[in-house]
Amino acid sequence: MLGFKKSPWIIHYDASSCNGCDIETLACLTPLYDAERLGVINTGNPKHADIFLVTGAVNEQSRQVIQNIYHQLPEPKVVVAVGACAASGGIFQDCYNIAGGVDTVIPVDVYVPGCAARPEAIIDGILKAVEVLEDKHRRITAMANSIDQTIIVRATPEDVAEILALQKIAYQSEAEIYGDDSVPALQQSLAELKEDFQRMVFLKAVVNGKIIGAVRGYSEGETAHILRLIVHPYFQGRGIGSRLVREIEAVWPPSVRRFEAFTGHRSKRNLTLYGRLGYRPFKEVPYNSAVTWVYMEKLRHEN
Secondary structure, X not given: OHHHHHOOEEEEEEOOOOOHHHHHHHHOOOOOOOHHHHOOEEXXXXXXXXXXXXXXXXXXXXXXXXXXXXXXXXXXXXXXXXXXXXXXXXXXXXXXXXXXXXXXXXXXXXXXXXXXXXXXXXXXXXXXXXXXXXXXXXXXXXXXXXXXXXXXXXXXXXXXXXXXXXXXXHOHHHHHHHOOOOOHHHHOOHHHHHHHHHHXXXXXXEEOOEEEEEEEEEEEOOEEEEEEEEEOHHHOOOOHHHHHHHHHHXXXXXXXXEEEEEEEOXXXXXXXXXXXXXXXXXXXXXXXXXXXXXXXXXXXXXX
């Protein structure tokens, strides 16, 4: 954690600023304010950054870019909205192409007020972000140390929003594998997930009150379909996914004799996990030019 505290790396993105806050952000790096004396490094690679600093209101062109950058930042991460426009849309909030502040598309941890925000305020915001980063790191470490206390239970309607957020995080690795973010899991809306909740069984993996994994499924005749097994990237490789699959298999009555699941043809982690659990491929169906679904099945007597 000392590295986060002593040298926080930031990535700056201009959503649709008038450039006022951008100029003040750049001023933080000049010799007068010299944020680098605090160890702050401005990087152009989101995978190297700890803090996502956004200026300007969100419009229809920047919405997807903001989400893409956010999902590429490693956990833990902090989002700082700089200026009135990033906080709420500012004077542009009533424009036809403005969605609002940054928190309309990604979670925001720190708000820096101003129009334009002063360099001193921006530096204070970065230091506050470091405190938030430390707190998130402590909580993730506590969860990692308590991984053996993970419980798997039925999800409730109140969990839907958290499960969707986790789904978008977990499936980013799939989008990177295929170079395609059109997979249904990344495009699903909250309303669509609520509809799924009405007709499917949802299980969640919880540690210290935080959902770190989930799976859903439904049955048709003698077949149970297992869908969207997700585990937070920080907790992958710890057996959570296998436990979720086994638990949802046990949900179905003895009349269900067959289980079916599918994943992308290049998703080696998923193919390996299902293979270890006794699933065998039985067909492949092209989804688009980049992705082919591999369907796998398992008979109940193999449990």
